Amino acid sequence: MNATLSNNVLTIHLEGHIDSNNAQAVEAELLAAVDEHPGAGLSLDAAHLEYISSAGLRILMRLRKRAKSAIPVLDVSPEVYEVFEVTGFTEFLDVRKRLREVSVEGCELIGSGGFGKVYRTDPETIVKVYNPGIRLEMVQHERDTAQKTFLAGVPTAISYDVVRCGESYGVVYELLNAKTVAQVIDADRSRVPEMAQKSAALLKELHEIEMPGGALPNRKAEFLEWLPNVEPVLEPEEAQAIRAFIESVPDRNTFLHGDFNSKNVMVTEDGEFLLIDVGDAAVGHPVFDVAGLVLPYVYLPRSQMPEDEKSRLLGFSLEDAPAMWAGMCTAYFGVGVSEVGRITQDTSPYAQLLVSYHGTRRSGFNQDYMRSTSVPGMRQRLFPLIQAAKPLDW
Numbered sequence: 001m002n003a004t005l006s007n008n009v010l011t012i013h014l015e016g017h018i019d020s021n022n023a024q025a026v027e028a029e030l031l032a033a034v035d036e037h038p039g040a041g042l043s044l045d046a047a048h049l050e051y052i053s054s055a056g057l058r059i060l061m062r063l064r065k066r067a068k069s070a071i072p073v074l075d076v077s078p079e080v081y082e083v084f085e086v087t088g089f090t091e092f093l094d095v096r097k098r099l100r101e102v103s104v105e106g107c108e109l110i111g112s113g114g115f116g117k118v119y120r121t122d123p124e125t126i127v128k129v130y131n132p133g134i135r136l137e138m139v140q141h142e143r144d145t146a147q148k149t150f151l152a153g154v155p156t157a158i159s160y161d162v163v164r165c166g167e168s169y170g171v172v173y174e175l176l177n178a179k180t181v182a183q184v185i186d187a188d189r190s191r192v193p194e195m196a197q198k199s200a201a202l203l204k205e206l207h208e209i210e211m212p213g214g215a216l217p218n219r220k221a222e223f224l225e226w227l228p229n230v231e232p233v234l235e236p237e238e239a240q241a242i243r244a245f246i247e248s249v250p251d252r253n254t255f256l257h258g259d260f261n262s263k264n265v266m267v268t269e270d271g272e273f274l275l276i277d278v279g280d281a282a283v284g285h286p287v288f289d290v291a292g293l294v295l296p297y298v299y300l301p302r303s304q305m306p307e308d309e310k311s312r313l314l315g316f317s318l319e320d321a322p323a324m325w326a327g328m329c330t331a332y333f334g335v336g337v338s339e340v341g342r343i344t345q346d347t348s349p350y351a352q353l354l355v356s357y358h359g360t361r362r363s364g365f366n367q368d369y370m371r372s373t374s375v376p377g378m379r380q381r382l383f384p385l386i387q388a389a390k391p392l393d394w
Helices: 023-036 054-067 078-086 136-151 181-187 189-206 219-233 236-247 287-302 307-314 318-333 337-362 367-388
Strands: 002-006 009-018 041-052 072-076 094-097 108-112 116-122 125-130 158-165 168-174 178-180 265-268 273-275
Touching: 009 023, 009 054, 023 054, 041 054, 041 078, 072 078, 078 094, 108 178, 108 181, 116 168, 125 136, 125 158, 136 158, 136 168, 178 181, 181 189, 181 265, 189 265, 189 273, 189 287, 189 318, 219 236, 219 337, 219 367, 236 337, 236 367, 287 307, 287 318, 287 337, 307 318, 318 337, 337 367
Parallel strands: 009 041, 041 072, 072 094
Antiparallel strands: 002 009, 108 116, 116 125, 125 168, 158 168, 178 265, 265 273
8 A cells, every 4th residue: 555645635545455354454554644644635546456345444434534524535446336335335435436448549639738638539529638647636627517517508518427548537528520610720721700700709608608606616716816825926015906906807607718719619510619628617707718818819929939839839820810819809899900909908917917827826836936937027017007907898
């Protein structure tokens, strides 16, 4: 038996047979591992657990009482799961069956992003494979969010099970003969105006959906919870300026995708537009989604990143990014091309807030990194925009 600690969650790996012959020794090892990490969360990895008797189950019962909350028991084989089920232990332990194995070797890569890649495994299904190291809980959260948003009327691809893909986890979606908007544009540049208009129409449709209270995280609240993590490296007046800016955003219960871009929108053969990658879905003011478009279509082409890397992240030619942004702006807001510059200016403070938010979180709020990289960028770009920001009137 061994144990690993990650993100303050202690995972204890159960092995072989646990029965009356070794139950006392196993319990001693379990309790010793838990005592070494007071305050940490606890989960049990049963990938290599071949058998557990009533004596072993009693150990888990005592561990559950000590933890005072359900303990995840992960990657349980069908045979061992049956023992948990017939004895009723699935009622008070979070027992999860072993995940189905899916191979994407030789499959078509249809998109990639910061957290993983999307493959088409057959004409009817795709798999989003997360990068190695991303925890199962995050993957299951995205699958659960996809199901929840689908049932709320959000046009998403139908999600199925969470699976294993080698050393990574993935989510399987049903998506019949569809391509991403980025793939459509990359194959035929003349379709940029059409894709921009239809993508904007989808975004407006999303922003007409009101979610039940508490169904999804509140984006404004997330920003307010983020701020204390960066306050130690800011001047008090800077932190107060950011707080006042966030608090000025009107409260809404509008559905937000959270990462709406041309690689997260699929187009079926019959022209239906569907969302994938809804793990960042939330509720809040639509400005957060619209500002998110500034990142790939305005900021990315201007960045110092190598050209080939920028094109890979965008998914189509950088030359078409301005037309995609202009087309979405005019269609979403119902304005002429002459208004695109104003819209870019008005949404830039929120876009820069997103840049700061994601950058500091990716660093794990490392204070040295934030002082050397995040704060100079915020002082150069975010604070001047905040000071000049206009109140939202839509």
